[in-house]
Amino acid sequence: MALGKSARKEFPIFSRKVNSRRLVYLDNAATSQKPQCVLDAMSDYYKRHNGNPGRGVHTLTAEAGEEYEKAREETARFIGAKPNEIVFTCNTTESINLLSYVLPAEISHGPILLSKMEHHSNFVPWQQMSARTGRKLAFVPFDVTKPITAKNLEKINSQITPSLLTIAHASNVLGTINDVEEMARFAHENWKCPVVVDAAQSAPHMKIDVRKMNCDFLAFSGHKMLGPTGVGVLYMADGLMERLPPFMTGGGQIGRVDDTASTWADGPAKFEAGTPDVAAAVGLAEAMRYIRKIGIDKIHAHEKKLVKKTLDMLHGIDGIEVYGLPSERGRVGVISFNVNGLHAHDVGTILDRHGVEVRAGHHCAQPLMRQLNVVSTARASFYLYNDMDDITALEEGLREVKKIFSV
Amino acid sequence: MASSPSPLSSVREQLYRANILEHYKKPHHWGRLPKADLSHSESNPVCGDEIGIDxxxxxxxxxxxxxxxxxxxxxxxxxxxxxxxxxxxxxxAQAAKIDKKQVLADLGIDPGPTRMRCALLGLEGLRKTISQKTR
Structure with a gap:
């Protein structure tokens, strides 16, 4: 189990070229690449065990059900939860949409508190819930060069009593790690409201312990953490599932169906209508085992080194503006920047010709773009298979950008 | 050994040709018209770009x-x-007939799938501007 260049050997995609160059993949905040063991686990599931889980009595349906539940156990272990607190969804977006539909029945009529640092997937569903239910939206004030902490909540404590706090653990644009633990404590003590944590950018890169974090709900995606697309996770703290109504209804989530009404299954099944993506869940569990064997703390430390090196590199090039925290401290492996007022699309296109894949655009965070007063940024984001050579390639690409545009 | 153009020189030749860079740095007819008869702003949801036409x-x-x-x-x-x-x-009526082919011919490049929307943003804006009048 290795980091950097030797880890790339375990990821088949790195054997390809991009524009005749070595693939330098720096778009991990968008999605991660997959190791061979994850691809094998999914293929093996389809080759040997495929059945519809929990439907019927034959061997394959039983094996598929076992595989699915083993994936749930592995997922629970990964974030310090119990298996019956884990709901599988398609992705973070579905996890949050689910909450935006089931929570209104159980929370007060106070405003929905969130930040403008959020990804659209932890923003638009709440706007829609606001429109449906009449609850107002309230925004946590924050400084883009600092993390959001309980202190930011104190500032608005006298003005509002929110019905809900929903907040990103780590920003997909700035990489800033917010102090969700303190915020959850503050929200519970002062507002008695549930706390939702969007862990899409943190769960793949740093240790998550939901007990310590003391959040009520936590959402993340499989594909950003070496797993396949099509599977996401929604953690619901023990006891909450029973109180909430289902989101989607239909097969697999019922207790008993009468002609005019139905009852619901107990536990996570209540929120998992329809045949689930078992192979994706199996792939995700394998990805989590892979990460666990390396050690997520080691991955976090590795990415921190890469962030430090990249920040030093960017600060050494004239005219590059970097957004967010001043150093690698308190960041996941995400860095947004702009080059001499050039549009990020143009930067991204030229880097792509170098084989360097970065994200260019608004990163599904338009409210944050407005707060930064930019239309778009270029973003480099790291994972365990990146190394210093990748940062050198990024630097060469950026120097070429400046040459082409004479800036 | 025959020399072949590197991917970098080809990008300079293809995508960011001199005429494109000139228009980018000093776009023609830039600035709002105070008494416009027609106006529309078109945005690209992928990158947040916005190009408006008066x-x-x-x-x-x-x-x-x-x-x-x-x-x-x-x-x-x-x-x-x-x-x-x-x-x-x-x-x-003439302006409404300007098509994708003509816009790409003016640019003189094939922007490729990831940049096609950028290349056609102005044309899309123009069409919506004109449709206000003909609606």
Whole structure:
């Protein structure tokens, strides 16, 4: 189990070229690449065990059900939860949409508190819930060069009593790690409201312990953490599932169906209508085992080194503006920047010709773009298979950008 | 060994040709028209770019002045700038007939799938501007 260049050997995609160059993949905040063991686990599931889980009595349906539940156990272990607190969804977006539909029945009529640092997937569903239910939206004030902490909540404590706090653990644009633990404590003590944590950018890169974090709900995606697309996770703290109504209804989530009404299954099944993506869940569990064997703390430390090196590199090039925290401290492996007022699309296109894949655009965070007063940024984001050579390639690409545009 | 162009020199030759960079740095007809007859701003949901067009018509119904505004990348800005050159003196019916092929010919490049929307943002804006009048 290795980091950097030797880890790339375990990821088949790195054997390809991009524009005749070595693939330098720096778009991990968008999605991660997959190791061979994850691809094998999914293929093996389809080759040997495929059945519809929990439907019927034959061997394959039983094996598929076992595989699915083993994936749930592995997922629970990964974030310090119990298996019956884990709901599988398609992705973070579905996890949050689910909450935006089931929570209104159980929370007060106070405003929905969130930040403008959020990804659209932890923003638009709440706007829609606001429109449906009449609850107002309230925004946590924050400084883009600092993390959001309980202190930011104190500032608005006298003005509002929110019905809900929903907040990103780590920003997909700035990489800033917010102090969700303190915020959850503050929200519970002062507002008695549930706390939702969007862990899409943190769960793949740093240790998550939901007990310590003391959040009520936590959402993340499989594909950003070496797993396949099509599977996401929604953690619901023990006891909450029973109180909430289902989101989607239909097969697999019922207790008993009468002609005019139905009852619901107990536990996570209540929120998992329809045949689930078992192979994706199996792939995700394998990805989590892979990460666990390396050690997520080691991955976090590795990415921190890469962030430090990249920040030093960017600060050494004239005219590059970097957004967010001043150093690698308190960041996941995400860095947004702009080059001499050039549009990020143009930067991204030229880097792509170098084989360097970065994200260019608004990163599904338009409210944050407005707060930064930019239309778009270029973003480099790291994972365990990146190394210093990748940062050198990024630097060469950026120097070429400046040459082409004479800036 | 015969020398082949590196991917970098080809990008310089293809995507960011000198005429595109010139139009990007000094786009033609840039700035809002205070008394526009038609106006529309088109945004690209992928990157947040926005290119707007103001149109002022003469007494003969032909396009007398064009004003571009907003914020875009090199490709979308240059493409809108080149498009604005074409528009002066045209009737709206003529302007409505400008198609993708002509815009790409003006640019002189194949923007590829990831940048096609940028290249056509100005044209899309123009079509919506004109449709206000003909609606």
């Amino acid at each position: 149109i002022k018509l003469g007494h003969d119904g032909r396009i007398q002045a064009v004003g571009l505004f907003g914020s875009g990348c090199a490709i979308s800005t240059a493409s809108a700038s080149m498009l604005s050159d074409r528009l002066i003196g045209m009737t709206l």
